[in-house]
Amino acid sequence: MTAADLDRLTSRIRQACVDAEIARHxxxxxxAATEAAGDVQSRLRExxxxxxxxxxxxxxxxxxxxxxxxxxxDLRRAGHVLTAPVRNPAAHLLLLASSAESLARYSRVxxxxxxxxxxR
Numbered sequence: 001m002t003a004a005d006l007d008r009l010t011s012r013i014r015q016a017c018v019d020a021e022i023a024r025h026x027x028x029x030x031x032a033a034t035e036a037a038g039d040v041q042s043r044l045r046e047x048x049x050x051x052x053x054x055x056x057x058x059x060x061x062x063x064x065x066x067x068x069x070x071x072x073x074d075l076r077r078a079g080h081v082l083t084a085p086v087r088n089p090a091a092h093l094l095l096l097a098s099s100a101e102s103l104a105r106y107s108r109v110x111x112x113x114x115x116x117x118x119x120r
Contacts, residue, residue, distance in 0.1 A: 001114045013104040016047035020097035032090035044096040048078050051103035058106035074102040
């Protein structure tokens with residue numbers, strides 16, 4: 001990854017976390033079916049789609065242990081949330097938020113590794 005790629009990914013991670021927090025507030029306020037929630041949902045979907053690959057790279061750093069099992073389950077759930085029909089807007093918004101945050105956390109590790117490798 002180039003420095004520019006890392007900067008873009010870092011920016012995406014920050015925005016994903018902000019949007020996840022907004023989604024949580026909207027869902028808890030009973031506003032999950034509003035236009036604003038739809039906009040946040042669209043952005044969260046983009047974040048999840050774009051963070052899947054860097055989060056998958058995180059799996060390569062893990063051994064065969066419980067941490068890997070959890071990360072694999074999180075990635076699987078994120079992919080499922082993208083394709084699942086929306087039956088409960090609030091629950092779906094919360095699942096997207098949770099998925100975006102998990103993938104952001106894993107992607108941060110990938111970034112740190114790439115930055116450390118670039119300094120060597």
